[in-house]
Amino acid sequence: MKKVFQSLFLKNLTKVFTGNAVAQLILVGLSPILTRIFTPEDFGIFGTYASLLGIFLVISAFAYEKAIPVEDDRANTRHIVLLCMGISLVWFLSGLVLYVSTGWSVFQWMGVSVSYVVPILFGVGVFAASIQQILSYWSIRNNQYGAISFAKIAQSSVNGVAQIGLASTLTKTGVGLVTGDVLGRIAGATNLFVRFMKQEGFSWQRGKLRLLMKKYRRFPLLGMPSLVLNNLALQLPTLLFVVFFGVTESGQFSLTQRMVGIPIAMITTAVGQVFYGKASELQRENPQALKKVYWKLTSRLFLIFLLPMGLFAILSPMLFTWVFGSNWVMAGVYAQMLTPMFFIQLVVLPVSQILYITGNQSLQLLWDSSRFVLLLVGFFFIYHFQVGMTAAILFFSMTMTVSYVLLFLLGNWGIRRKDTIYANQME
Numbered sequence: 001m002k003k004v005f006q007s008l009f010l011k012n013l014t015k016v017f018t019g020n021a022v023a024q025l026i027l028v029g030l031s032p033i034l035t036r037i038f039t040p041e042d043f044g045i046f047g048t049y050a051s052l053l054g055i056f057l058v059i060s061a062f063a064y065e066k067a068i069p070v071e072d073d074r075a076n077t078r079h080i081v082l083l084c085m086g087i088s089l090v091w092f093l094s095g096l097v098l099y100v101s102t103g104w105s106v107f108q109w110m111g112v113s114v115s116y117v118v119p120i121l122f123g124v125g126v127f128a129a130s131i132q133q134i135l136s137y138w139s140i141r142n143n144q145y146g147a148i149s150f151a152k153i154a155q156s157s158v159n160g161v162a163q164i165g166l167a168s169t170l171t172k173t174g175v176g177l178v179t180g181d182v183l184g185r186i187a188g189a190t191n192l193f194v195r196f197m198k199q200e201g202f203s204w205q206r207g208k209l210r211l212l213m214k215k216y217r218r219f220p221l222l223g224m225p226s227l228v229l230n231n232l233a234l235q236l237p238t239l240l241f242v243v244f245f246g247v248t249e250s251g252q253f254s255l256t257q258r259m260v261g262i263p264i265a266m267i268t269t270a271v272g273q274v275f276y277g278k279a280s281e282l283q284r285e286n287p288q289a290l291k292k293v294y295w296k297l298t299s300r301l302f303l304i305f306l307l308p309m310g311l312f313a314i315l316s317p318m319l320f321t322w323v324f325g326s327n328w329v330m331a332g333v334y335a336q337m338l339t340p341m342f343f344i345q346l347v348v349l350p351v352s353q354i355l356y357i358t359g360n361q362s363l364q365l366l367w368d369s370s371r372f373v374l375l376l377v378g379f380f381f382i383y384h385f386q387v388g389m390t391a392a393i394l395f396f397s398m399t400m401t402v403s404y405v406l407l408f409l410l411g412n413w414g415i416r417r418k419d420t421i422y423a424n425q426m427e
Contacts, residue, residue, distance in 0.1 A: 015145040016148055018149060019270070023157075026159075031259060031323075032323050035255065037164070040251030041248045042174040043255050043258070044174070044242060044249075045112065045114060045174030048250075049118065049178050049181070051239050052110075052235070052239070055235050056091075058228055060130035061087050062084075062220040063227055066137065067080055068140070068141050069277050070280055070357075075208075076208070079209055079212055080212055081134060081135070081138050082204050088127055092123055095123045096120070106122070110239060114175075115175050118178055124182050129189070131189040132188045132189040135151075136148050139195075147191075151192050158187040159183065165180075222364075225368075226367075227368075230368045233375050237379075238250060240392075252328065252331045255328055256334045260342055261342070264349075272350040276353055276357070279293065280357055290415055298347055301347045306343070309343040333390075334390075340401045341404075345404060358415055360410075363414060371400075371403045375399055
C-alpha cells in the first residue's frame with residue numbers, strides 16, 4: 001500500500017511539476033524582452049493588478065472550492081463545482097454593473113491612475129482565474145493532474161505571446177501586460193471548463209446545493225476570512241509600496257515577484273495540489289500515515305532547495321542586471337533580501353493547507369490574523385518614520401520567514417491532534 005501511494009504521488013507530482021515548469025519557462029524566457037519594452041512604471045501598474053487579483057480571487061467562490069477534493073460523492077462534487085461557478089459569476093456581474101454605472105473601481109481606492117479599460121480587464125481576469133482555480137480542485141479530486149498542467153501551459157503561452165504582441169500598441173499604463181495576463185487566464189480556464197462539461201455536464205438540484213452549503217459552511221465562515229488575510233499579507237507590500245513610494249519604485253519589486261515569487265508559487269502550487277489530494281485521502285483512510293508524509297516531503301524540499309537558494313542570494317543583483325538590463329538593478333537587490341522568505345516558502349507552502357485538511361480552520365484563521373496584524377503594524381511604523389523601501393522589504397522578508405516556520409509547527413501539531421482523536425476513536 002505504501003509503495004502504491006508513493007508511486008501515485010510521484011507520478012502525479014511529475015505531471016503537475018512538469019506542466020508548471022514548462023509554463024514558467026515560457027514566462028521567464030520572454031521576460032528579458034518585456035523588461036526592455038515595458039518600463040518599471042508599467043510593471044508597477046501590472047503588479048497592482050496582480051496583487052488585487054490575488055486578493056479578490058480567494059473570495060470569488062467563498063472558499064467552497066477547497067471542499068471539492070474532500071467530498072466523496074461524485075454528484076455532490078459536481079454540485080459544489082457549480083455552486084462555486086455560480087458565486088464567481090455573481091461577483092463578476094456585480095462588479096461590472098458597479099463600474100459601468102458609477103465609474104468606481106478598486107484602482108481608484110488605491111489612488112492609482114489607470115486606463116478606463118483596466119478595471120474591466122481586472123473583473124474578467126478575476127472571473128477567469130476563479131474558474132481555473134475551481135476546476136483545478138475538481139481535477140485534483142479526479143486525479144487528473146495532467147489537465148492542470150496542460151491548462152497552465154496554455155495560460156502561460158497565451159499570456160507571453162499576447163503581452164509581446166500587444167506591446168507596440170498597449171504599452172501605456174501597463175495595459176499590454178494586463179491584457180496578456182487576462183487572455184492567458186481565459187485560455188487556462190476554458191481548457192478545464194471544456195473538460196468538465198464533457199465529463200460532468202450541467203445538471204444540478206437546488207435542494208442539494210443548500211445541503212452542501214450547510215455541510216461545508218466552515219469553509220466560508222472560517223476558511224474564507226483566513227484566505228483573505230493570508231493573501232492580504234502576501235499582496236500587502238506591493239499595494240503599500242505603490243501608495244508609499246509610487247508605481248516606478250514598486251515596479252522594481254513587481255519584477256522580483258514576477259521572476260522569483262511567481263516561479264516559486266508555481267512550484268509550491270504544483271507540489272501542494274498533489275499533497276492536498278493525497279493528504280485528503282489519507283485523512284479519510286489512514287490518518288496515522290499523514291504525519292510521515294508531511295515530514296518526509298518538507299525535509300526533502302529543504303535539502304533540495306538549500307544550495308540553489310544560497311547561490312541565488314549571492315548572485316541575484318548581478319544576475320538581474322545582466323538579464324533584464326541596468327534599469328533593474330534594484331530588483332536584484334530586493335531579490336537578495338527576500339531570499340530567506342523565498343526559501344522557506346519552497347519548503348512550507350506545499351503543505352501549508354494541512355490545517356484545512358485536519359479540520360483546524362480556526363487555528364489557520366488565528367495564524368493568518370496574527371501575521372496580517374504584525375505586517376500592518378510594521379509597515380505603519382516604516383511609513384511613519386520614513387525609513388525607505390529597502391527597510392520595508394527587509395522587514396517583510398524577516399516577518400514572513402518566521403511566520404512560515406510557525407505555520408509548519410502548527411501544521412505538525414494539527415496532525416498530531418487529529419491522529420490522537422483518530423486513535424481514541426479506534427480504541
